[in-house]
Amino acid sequence: MDVRSQISILFHLDKCIGCHTCSIACKNLWTDRKGAEYMWWNNVETKPGTGFPHRWENQEDYKGGWVKEGNSIDLKGAGKFRGLKNIFHNPNLPIIDDYYEPWTYKYEDLFNAPEGNDQPVAQPISQITGKAIEIKSGPNWDDDLGGSPLYARKDPNLEKLNAQEQEDLFKVEKLVMMYLPRICNHCLNPSCVASCPSGAIYKRGEDGIVLINQEKCRGWRMCVTGCPYKKVFYNWSTGKSEKCLLCYPRIEAGEIPACMHSCVGRIRYLGVLLYDADKMKDVVHLDEDQLVEAQRDMILDPRDPKVIYEARKNGIHDSVIESAQKSPVFRFVKEWKMGLPLHPEYRTLPMLFYVPPLLPILGKMNLDVYDTSCADYFSTIDKARLPVKYLASLFTAGNEGMVREVLKKMMAVRIYRRSETVGDIQGAEMALKEAGLTRAVAEDIYTLTALATLEDRFVIPPSHREEALAMEGMELVKPGDLGFGFRDRPERM
Amino acid sequence: MFDLALFVIFPYVALVLEIAVSFYRYFSGSYKFSSLSSEFLEGRELFWGSQPWHYGILFVLVGHVVGFLFPKEVLLFNEVPVRRLILEVTALTFGLMALVGLLVLIRRRFTNDRVWAVTAKMDLFVLFLLLIQTFSGIYIAVKYRWGSSWYASALVPYLRSLFVLKPNLEYIAPMPWVVKLHIANAYCLIAVLPFTRLVHFLVLPVSYVWRSWQVVIWNWDRKKIRKV
Ligand code: SF4
Ligand code: SF4
Numbered sequence: 001m002d003v004r005s006q007i008s009i010l011f012h013l014d015k016c017i018g019c020h021t022c023s024i025a026c027k028n029l030w031t032d033r034k035g036a037e038y039m040w041w042n043n044v045e046t047k048p049g050t051g052f053p054h055r056w057e058n059q060e061d062y063k064g065g066w067v068k069e070g071n072s073i074d075l076k077g078a079g080k081f082r083g084l085k086n087i088f089h090n091p092n093l094p095i096i097d098d099y100y101e102p103w104t105y106k107y108e109d110l111f112n113a114p115e116g117n118d119q120p121v122a123q124p125i126s127q128i129t130g131k132a133i134e135i136k137s138g139p140n141w142d143d144d145l146g147g148s149p150l151y152a153r154k155d156p157n158l159e160k161l162n163a164q165e166q167e168d169l170f171k172v173e174k175l176v177m178m179y180l181p182r183i184c185n186h187c188l189n190p191s192c193v194a195s196c197p198s199g200a201i202y203k204r205g206e207d208g209i210v211l212i213n214q215e216k217c218r219g220w221r222m223c224v225t226g227c228p229y230k231k232v233f234y235n236w237s238t239g240k241s242e243k244c245l246l247c248y249p250r251i252e253a254g255e256i257p258a259c260m261h262s263c264v265g266r267i268r269y270l271g272v273l274l275y276d277a278d279k280m281k282d283v284v285h286l287d288e289d290q291l292v293e294a295q296r297d298m299i300l301d302p303r304d305p306k307v308i309y310e311a312r313k314n315g316i317h318d319s320v321i322e323s324a325q326k327s328p329v330f331r332f333v334k335e336w337k338m339g340l341p342l343h344p345e346y347r348t349l350p351m352l353f354y355v356p357p358l359l360p361i362l363g364k365m366n367l368d369v370y371d372t373s374c375a376d377y378f379s380t381i382d383k384a385r386l387p388v389k390y391l392a393s394l395f396t397a398g399n400e401g402m403v404r405e406v407l408k409k410m411m412a413v414r415i416y417r418r419s420e421t422v423g424d425i426q427g428a429e430m431a432l433k434e435a436g437l438t439r440a441v442a443e444d445i446y447t448l449t450a451l452a453t454l455e456d457r458f459v460i461p462p463s464h465r466e467e468a469l470a471m472e473g474m475e476l477v478k479p480g481d482l483g484f485g486f487r488d489r490p491e492r493m
Numbered sequence: 494m495f496d497l498a499l500f501v502i503f504p505y506v507a508l509v510l511e512i513a514v515s516f517y518r519y520f521s522g523s524y525k526f527s528s529l530s531s532e533f534l535e536g537r538e539l540f541w542g543s544q545p546w547h548y549g550i551l552f553v554l555v556g557h558v559v560g561f562l563f564p565k566e567v568l569l570f571n572e573v574p575v576r577r578l579i580l581e582v583t584a585l586t587f588g589l590m591a592l593v594g595l596l597v598l599i600r601r602r603f604t605n606d607r608v609w610a611v612t613a614k615m616d617l618f619v620l621f622l623l624l625i626q627t628f629s630g631i632y633i634a635v636k637y638r639w640g641s642s643w644y645a646s647a648l649v650p651y652l653r654s655l656f657v658l659k660p661n662l663e664y665i666a667p668m669p670w671v672v673k674l675h676i677a678n679a680y681c682l683i684a685v686l687p688f689t690r691l692v693h694f695l696v697l698p699v700s701y702v703w704r705s706w707q708v709v710i711w712n713w714d715r716k717k718i719r720k721v
Contacts, residue, residue, distance in 0.1 A: 080702055087698075088547040089540045095533055096607070128534065129606040194706040197698030205711035218696055219527040236611060239529035 006208035035237025064228030065346030078195030146177025185350030195226025211483030271327025546594025
């Protein structure tokens with residue numbers, strides 16, 4: 001057993017209101033710079049939709065992540081042979097138009113325009129060339145456009161649905177959408193790290209945060225292809241790649257990452273997970289439908305004395321173990337089995353988990369009343385507007401049973417709470433039993449979902465940087481080594 | 494006198510500059526060592542420029558180095574006319590490939606607004622030098638036949654004399670002016686290399702081939718902890 005600790009995240013999609021506050025918090029803090037204007041380390045996309053960058057889930061074009069090859073795995077579009085062969089020109093690299101060309105406005109025209117019959121306007125100008133542009137796309141260009149032919153229709157996940165199911169999503173009375181906030185998953189088997197020819201990207205041993213050493217990055221841009229989630233961004237001005245740092249300077253100071261702290265829907269949870277790194281080599285090449293379960297198996301119970309013993313032996317500090325015991329992510333993912341990784345089939349073992357959204361069921365007109373009542377609650381999961389199959393394509397590599405299980409639990413908790421507080425429905429016991437929950441657990445899920453305070457949602461482990469500083473021959477000492485900051489001016493020679 | 498400055502003093506200056514500045518820049522923080530790729534801003538034209546350019550120039554460069562290291566073997570190889578012909582034609586093809594690629598790249602720099610936005614003065618200077626170098630190289634190959642042979646017999650001794658610190662100008666003096674240009678320009682390239690984006694050539698990621706897939710960096714010493 002090789003116990004390691006990883007700072008993990010959980011997003012409760014049932015609560016996301018799609019306000020983009022998280023994206024703005026991140027943008028203001030990290031990517032409000034030349035060359036980074038187009039980057040959204042945190043973005044929120046509407047699903048069904050094409051996402052950011054355009055159709056990022058289409059790995060036939062972008063060739064991100066790992067592919068199974070017999071009893072091992074290989075990078076799909078990068079790597080020792082494929083990557084080096086393409087080093088002079090990478091055919092799978094998304095280019096700026098797959099994101100959007102950043103722009104600003106010529107505001108001074110508003111002040112300097114000569115008097116005339118028309119109102120002066122501020123012309124949009126490109127932030128790259130400084131010339132006037134015609135805006136074709138921008139941040140959140142597909143926001144809330146569920147059901148639209150241009151965006152929803154082109155969602156790569158729709159390919160998993162049959163023609164009838166697809167058509168249903170585009171009928172006016174059946175339109176549906178959900179929000180999917182995304183940041184870097186700080187994967188256990190990161191393909192961005194594996195695809196970097198310079199070895200500039202690394203995973204921090206203590207907490208698993210994945211960073212790009214800006215001093216070592218040589219701009220080969222293989223990581224942009226390597227990451228299937230397209231969460232490595234190429235800075236076109238500095239010639240270096242950048243990515244989400246999980247706000248590690250905040251985490252090290254015991255503060256909450258900006259996107260999470262600012263989350264209006266309070267959908268975000270953060271905490272430590274202990275996992276067994278020895279199991280990794282067996283997990284990564286399993287069949288697709290076993291991946292979620294196997295990844296969950298890697299996560300260890302931080303209260304198990306044997307795990308604690310092994311963790312200590314590996315140098316994990318007691319305070320970190322303690323923090324793991326309180327981790328809300330552990331409860332959602334391991335205890336209640338409600339957190340699912342996004343696109344596990346990319347085999348990077350992402351450590352950001354999602355509780356899928358419980359979407360409203362379809363109502364029908366009944367004597368002029370829009371009637372959504374239903375005798376059998378669980379059947380409504382299958383009647384939900386968004387087919388379970390679609391969610392399964394996002395979160396379980398097609399394993400519908402697993403999604404249904406989570407939705408059942410969420411539904412059971414709702415029924416149970418309704419019977420407790422309003423008392424107008426029967427069958428709470430039945431529902432809980434069907435979902436495999438006890439009253440006490442249902443109560444816990446409810447509390448952590450709906451009532452949790454800031455301290456409950458974010459259990460940040462002490463970083464013990466004092467130990468790091470005391471260590472001799474530290475490898476990472478300069479700004480830039482740590483994924484951010486410059487020692488040289490970021491100018492071209 | 495002019496020859497002495499250009500072909501004896503200059504190469505040493507260039508080499509010292511190249512080595513000293515590269516080392517200094519690398520060890521004082523290698524931030525500036527980047528390919529500064531602009532593929533993200535323009536990908537299609539780059540393909541037709543970058544691929545032929547890089548593969549072409551790499552082959553030709555390796556050819557020069559092989560000739561420098563094994564002049565006798567090259568001469569021996571060239572004794573059979575067919576072999577010589579094959580060698581020269583291949584080299585010329587790669588040279589032309591590089592030239593075409595370079596021209597595409599230059600055109601791209603000047604015509605694409607986005608690429609122009611990330612073009613520094615040094616980039617243009619480098620392109621200018623490279624153009625002279627490639628063009629003169631091809632001109633020599635066509636005009637003064639069987640360059641692989643006379644390079645090995647007449648120029649390699651000069652280059653070697655530089656390396657053993659006993660510069661010998663005898664070989665250089667009778668050379669036509671294009672050849673002189675080609676050599677002097679090469680020294681120019683070596684001299685400016687550490688000041689330009691060409692430095693990416695010094696950090697080719699060869700170690701990737703034997704590196705393990707994942708890179709994990711610990712702030713504490715795991716081995717020490719495990720022993721305790
Ligand atoms: S999600 Fe993050 S850690 Fe995972 S491959 Fe992409 S950039 Fe790397
Ligand atoms: S701030 Fe929270 S609720 Fe708002 S979009 Fe982001 S994740 Fe969703």
